Amino acid sequence: MSELADRLVSGDRAALARAITLVESTRADHQGDARALLTDVMEHTGGAVRIGLTGVPGVGKSTLIKAFGTFLTRQGHKVAVLAVDPSSTRTKGSILGDKTRMGALATDPDAFIRPSPSAGTLGGVTRKTRESLLLCEAAGFDVVIIETVGVGQSETEIAGMVDVFVALMLPGAGDELQGIKKGLLEHAEILFVNKADGGNEKRARRAARDLEAALHLFTPTNPHWQPKVLTGSALEGRGMDTLWEAITAHRRAMQAAGAFDARRREQQVGWMRAMVEAMVLERFKASPAIRSALPGLESDVADGSLPASEAAERLIALWTKTRFD
Ligand code: GDP
Missing domain, CATH: 1.20.5.170 (Single alpha-helices involved in coiled-coils or other helix-helix interfaces)
Structure with missing residues (x-):
């Protein structure tokens, strides 16, 4: 080992x-x-800039990772890309982190791309991703990008493992509101309005202004940083420098406030707590005593002959007892 x-x-x-x-x-x-x-x-471990990247399918995540990753490796950085995609399975082919979507970055010796682990509970997938992140750092990668589809719960999970959270947005009308609804803006510390090219520039700038206005309606979850809205084009590789500047400015602001280390410490303890909860539940469910008692108790609860609280208490008592027998 x-x-x-x-x-x-x-x-x-x-x-x-x-x-x-x-x-x-x-x-x-x-x-x-x-x-x-x-x-x-x-x-x-701990040496990388940990970046969370999210956005709805089609917004340009893989195109941006390609452009941004290449921009960074040219500057001498070593970039790892990990994907969190609870909906994918290996056999179906992972949607995220697919090397074929990453073009030249996939063969760049200073880049490492790892597709999403096979389907499981979101908690299981993110646990593997957290540990993979640590392994990438140990292997000397100084930028780790964690990619996820912009769907509800995964944002919260990813926000809990990165230093900075970047949301990709479309310049189309109404998308900024969609972002608000999905809770995307709640975690986003940098918003990048993509596809500002081919005559779309004006629309992108308007979307950026709308987003900025919308952000003012929120109490920032991070008191040390006012979210930044950028525009650019992943396809044309424009805006990669301002994106990196925003990420490093965020890091400096967090460090100056003493919040950078505090956030990492909190995240680490949070991971441990989440793991304890998951492991307790896993072992409880796997216990032979519980597995044999559960169907009977469930049917008693279902037909109303036993209160749910009493059944729960009996199960816990049974589990505790078998653990010390
Ligand atoms: P993902 O699903 O978020 O990973 O999105 P992709 O990176 O696969 O991009 C979806 C589509 O949008 C592809 O056809 C890309 O070529 C296109 N695309 C991505 N970024 C840009 C951009 O900056 N400008 C334009 N015009 N098209 C883009």
């Missing part, structure tokens, strides 16, 4: 790919190995 850790820390891409496979595996022995590996490399 420590050999894999050594190779990972030395920046070996094959080792990184193997390590992520280990983290994604559902086999108990693999999970144990993954935990040991993460513990080994922990001191080498």
